[in-house]
Amino acid sequence: MKNLAVSVSPHIAQKSKTTRSIMLDVIIALTPALVMAVVYFGYHVVINAAVCMGSCFAFELLYTLAIKKDFSRKAVKESSCWDCSCLVTGLILALNLPRVIVVKSWDLNVYGTMPDVGGINRADYVLFGGDTVILCIIASLVAIALVKMLFGGIGKNFANPAATARVFLFLAFSSSFVATNTTGLGSLLSASSGATWLSGDKLTNGENLFLNLLTGNRGAAAVGETCMIALLLGYLYLSIKKIIDFRIPLIIIGSAAVMALLFDGVANGLTGGRLFENMLAHVMSGGLVFGAVFMATDYSTSPNTFWGSALFAFGIALFTMLIRCFGGYPEGMSFAILVMNVTVPLIDKFIVPRPFGYSKPAKAKGGEKA
């Protein structure tokens, strides 16, 4: 007689959705944003993405081998890096960085001919960003080793690895980031009207603003966050595949829009169409949409229930807009995500759904119509 496997029920499982397939789906959803980043920011983005993904993968593999003190082929096979979540971290990280970062004290970059024009950023003429590659590797180390694996690996980390790594780079190399940590509207608006987005009289010219924001034709702090159409495609893909709850990004963006209206528009005395344009610029600029779709929906670092996630989403919108409108930084999505990440255990502790048919112990009489 043949050997039959015995186990307790259930005897079938959904095989189409595994940890790896989910991670690959997220990578697919990020592809439009990556493509548009390459279109607008050039081959640097490809290098950054390759370095980030490669080093995230390598660090996770090395970490798991080192922890087990086993470097055999079998241990490599069993390493958690094959679930591909490290690749997602790497890609999100790369899309969250500027195309080139110049660290003045290192300056390992290869430059092209630089025309003698005052006030133009040296970064515009970098052919190969040696500094950026090193920073990408450092950021990957922080994301994977420090934030993810030290806390127990996939599912156990309390903070978003990519967001933490970006914030780490931003704080540790703040002088190099200074020109780039903006919502990206600075250059766009100064080019069209001479006023900057972040200082002075806010929005002065709404012409083509919407179209440019939609297509991502603008400068940016992070290469992946510019093209709304690409992000929308990713959002639709993840929602249709039911990888993420489609409501969560909507809550973030919706509440951020309302807050932009109140904190910035109304507070600064804008009226009518200008108020609306200002709100639109807030929502569609910076990392808000990218973070809402890809980072706030990260499984490990977001609550497990819908209402918990809704609260979490609202918190992200709130902190982002507080930082943008009242804080010292023009962009606050990463900070907001990290702040809310810390509240997740608390949210999950207190927001627990009541079982189907739950009744308060005092009056357990049935028969009530729902």
Added chain:
Amino acid sequence: MNTFPHGIHPPANKERSAQVPVSELPAPNIVRISLSQHLGKEALPVVAAGDYVKAGQKIGEADGLISAAVFSSVSGKVLAVEKRATVNGHANHVCIENDGKYEEITLPPLKDPKPEEIISRIAECGIVGMGGAGFPVAVKLNPREKIDSFIINAAECEPYLTCDYRIMLEYPREFLLGAQYMARSLGLSRFYIGIEDNKSDAVEILENAAKEAKIDVSIILCHTKYPQGAEKQLIYAVTKRKVRVGKLPSSVGVIVDNVHTAFSVYAAVEKGVPSYKRVLTVSGGGVKHPANFWVRTGTDIGEVLNACGGIDENAVKLIVGGPMMGFAQSDENATVTKTTSGILLLTAEEAAGEEASSCINCASCVKACPMRLMPVYIDGCILSGDVAGAEKYGAMNCIECGSCAYVCPAHRPLVQSIRLAKKKIREKGSVK
């Protein structure tokens, strides 16, 4: 569409056997009839080795209130009463040598029976819930509370299984009459049938049969979703009433029973035939010729499989019952009982078997749980030995439908953890 919150959509896989008409499977030379075919105490044997019995003759007497009588399924000589393995435990079995004559004993048919007569006939005929749990029906139909709704559970939400569907297609009148007797025994003139919308052809047949036989029934189409046939979920889908935690359906004035049970009630009342054979589905990728059979209780599972072409080389799992809640078998020696709704052979592609990996906190299990529990937390609590925590997260409310383990992308054995948690909580309770 009527349904309940959450739940999952496993592939139904019913097409293999759905169009195969029910055929009679001859009983083997020796039948081994379990005396524990129901929930509750094992029946007491009333025959001994050497006795001659007929089909329909009582061989086990109900022992106490929650128990049921057991009947011989063939005529012949009793060889022995011995302890043997059942699908999920051990029980005494009455082994009978089949003389092939199938001589029958039946009770006198009842004409226009009163409610008490119906219930006592059901008890006499040893009818139990044939959906899988095997709760004695006579006890169920005698609740303390006032009942205003009787629901026939025709959801058949377990993948692969088609036995209830075939009964509705082939014996609609008998099934409806049986259900009507059950409703009558509760003092009701009408009843509901809750059926999934993937069986809409059965709905039409039932409606016509009901019109012809002048049976007052309202057929409620429910969304095709697992576990639509779970008692509390079906009650919610049909009546929008929520059975409170820890309560029985009768607390909201509802009784639910299964299609095949209703058919058996018909046979008991109108034909006087006790419960000793049933329709079951043989299916799965490891079965050459999927089928629906009338099988006499006590038939070896191996015999049933042989009639369908034996065990295929690709089969890795033999399951008695449905794939979501059935029992895996290491061999085909257990026998068919009143509650055996299906025998499935699953191939490696069909069967679950991936190694579990780390939880990624995706909350798929939370979105799947029809009882609105947090399987991920209960799993975490019980794996770290926190029994009180598991209890706090409502482990005892789990209906063990397996939806959480089915959807888990990390293939974690979640419902299995919760079963462990329930066991630990009960142990802790008994110490107190």
